[in-house]
Amino acid sequence: MGKTIIISNRLPVQLQISNGTITAIPSVGGLATGMKSVHSGGDSLWIGWSGLTDEEIPKKLAPKIDEALAAHGSSKVNLNAAEVDGFYFGFSNRTIWPLFHYFLEYSEFELDSWNVYKAVNQKFADAILEKADDDDTIWIHDYQLMLVPQMVRDQRPNISIGFFLHIPFPSFEIFRTLPWREEVLQGLLGADLIGFHTYDYERHFLSSVRRLLGMEVSFNDIYLDNRIIKVDSFPMGIDYKKFSEAAKEHQKNTTAQQSDLQQRLNSHKKSTPDAKLILSIDRLDYSKGIAKRLNAFEYFLNKYPQYKEKVRLIILAVPSRSNVPQYQLLKKEVDELVGRINGDFSTVSWTPIWYFYRSVPFENLIDLYTSSDIAWLTPLRDGMNLVAKEYIATRTDRTGVLILSEMAGSANEMNESLLINPNNFEQIADALYEAINMPVAEQKSRNAILQKRLERYNVEKWANDFMSSLQAQKDRDAANVSK
Numbered sequence: 001m002g003k004t005i006i007i008s009n010r011l012p013v014q015l016q017i018s019n020g021t022i023t024a025i026p027s028v029g030g031l032a033t034g035m036k037s038v039h040s041g042g043d044s045l046w047i048g049w050s051g052l053t054d055e056e057i058p059k060k061l062a063p064k065i066d067e068a069l070a071a072h073g074s075s076k077v078n079l080n081a082a083e084v085d086g087f088y089f090g091f092s093n094r095t096i097w098p099l100f101h102y103f104l105e106y107s108e109f110e111l112d113s114w115n116v117y118k119a120v121n122q123k124f125a126d127a128i129l130e131k132a133d134d135d136d137t138i139w140i141h142d143y144q145l146m147l148v149p150q151m152v153r154d155q156r157p158n159i160s161i162g163f164f165l166h167i168p169f170p171s172f173e174i175f176r177t178l179p180w181r182e183e184v185l186q187g188l189l190g191a192d193l194i195g196f197h198t199y200d201y202e203r204h205f206l207s208s209v210r211r212l213l214g215m216e217v218s219f220n221d222i223y224l225d226n227r228i229i230k231v232d233s234f235p236m237g238i239d240y241k242k243f244s245e246a247a248k249e250h251q252k253n254t255t256a257q258q259s260d261l262q263q264r265l266n267s268h269k270k271s272t273p274d275a276k277l278i279l280s281i282d283r284l285d286y287s288k289g290i291a292k293r294l295n296a297f298e299y300f301l302n303k304y305p306q307y308k309e310k311v312r313l314i315i316l317a318v319p320s321r322s323n324v325p326q327y328q329l330l331k332k333e334v335d336e337l338v339g340r341i342n343g344d345f346s347t348v349s350w351t352p353i354w355y356f357y358r359s360v361p362f363e364n365l366i367d368l369y370t371s372s373d374i375a376w377l378t379p380l381r382d383g384m385n386l387v388a389k390e391y392i393a394t395r396t397d398r399t400g401v402l403i404l405s406e407m408a409g410s411a412n413e414m415n416e417s418l419l420i421n422p423n424n425f426e427q428i429a430d431a432l433y434e435a436i437n438m439p440v441a442e443q444k445s446r447n448a449i450l451q452k453r454l455e456r457y458n459v460e461k462w463a464n465d466f467m468s469s470l471q472a473q474k475d476r477d478a479a480n481v482s483k
């Protein structure tokens with residue numbers, strides 16, 4: 001049994017350089033946590049970009065960086081500023097991201113950035129090939145690396161390769177507009193197993209394979225001349241225990257131990273006992289529907305004016321991809337909307353929206369989840385949306401209402417939440433009304449079911465299911481060859 005090689009755009013560690021010393025800090029993100037059961041001990045390696053361009057790494061420190069990463073089972077792919085620009089900010093985030101989230105009008109089809117994407121994918125493939133043995137298992141992640149599976153397959157025809165897409169795969173009618181659609185599909189088909197969050201994404205992908213490449217597809221198998229590729233859905237979970245235990249600990253905090261944020265949230269609740277806190281947390285991304293959500297909130301305040309001075313919307317937006325013009329425009333739009341709505345509705349004792357544009361530490365995330373009566377997530381498209389799952393996991397007394405867009409992958413597994421169409425303001429305003437007035441017993445019975453499901457299908461199970469399925473695929477191939 002060989003080793004496992006995981007490959008993603010970014011490594012699960014962050015490098016910090018100060019005064020000539022280097023520290024590698026493990027990331028706490030969902031993927032890094034999820035892969036813990038796969039990426040542990042000495043039998044796995046994670047390959048990815050370190051987050052620093054060649055220009056940012058002082059030459060004499062380069063060997064030390066490699067050592068620091070190796071201590072975390074990681075190895076870096078070197079990228080210069082021009083490569084990051086064309087591959088990451090260019091093709092990945094100006095072409096694929098908008099297209100796969102159905103923002104066709106934002107999608108740029110630039111030959112130059114496509115060429116950089118190809119070249120950088122080859123760099124990632126070369127990094128794998130340099131480290132991989134034939135009996136290794138390779139797990140490639142996400143939309144930045146869709147050509148890597150075939151690039152590896154070309155050199156190592158028998159190696160086991162899995163690919164997982166973290167974002168939606170769009171319907172054929174959208175996907176077909178991509179000038180390099182066949183190349184992208186062929187790149188993915190280098191894998192033995194291709195995983196998506198939902199059955200719909202899987203179906204869209206199979207339909208594109210059939211219609212654009214004319215390949216034989218049966219159920220969820222794609223037949224090539226010499227091998228069979230399996231396509232399946234693996235809905236990603238969260239580290240349930242981490243969130244629920246942090247919430248339990250958090251509730252034990254004495255006032256002195258509480259963070260400034262927790263104290264403020266609590267004092268707000270004490271001063272206005274029938275007040276409701278509505279929370280939304282996302283990266284600042286147009287796919288998350290933040291601007292529409294603000295407009296819908298204004299609509300709600302006008303439709304149900306009795307909740308003025310009673311509800312407060314907390315918007316926590318993490319800065320993201322601020323080099324891409326669409327993200328800069330969105331930032332401006334959200335800033336202006338928050339300013340206008342607060343200007344129109346505020347009173348001396350009430351500001352309807354608290355808006356934070358930053359990333360917050362884990363403790364504060366828990367403060368927000370545990371203090372909010374309602375989580376309100378309205379993505380226009382979202383591969384999965386882990387925030388919805390994290391909110392439910394922290395509700396240890398089972399109170400709290402989740403209002404979730406039906407366009408999020410997680411909506412498939414969270415039917416007990418209030419599902420809404422993010423474009424339907426009437427329905428959203430009514431869902432907010434329903435959430436505010438939902439009896440506690442009903443909140444608890446809905447959340448009990450959700451929690452049970454999330455606890456069971458946690459992120460570790462997700463990673464293990466994917467790996468077992470890849471192993472089964474390898475065994476099936478071996479059996480076919482020996483026939």
Ligand code: ADQ
Pocket residue numbers: 029030166167236281282283316317318358359360361365382383384385386387388390
């Ligand atoms: P994202 O688009 O980043 O992920 P999401 O799944 O919601 O979206 O994950 C965001 C993560 O960031 C959550 O774990 C959340 O706790 C954290 N986070 C958000 N705001 C934060 C803040 N201000 N401070 C600190 N932490 C914050 C992509 C896809 C998703 C898919 C995931 C996983 O777009 O659809 O669910 O990958 O596959």
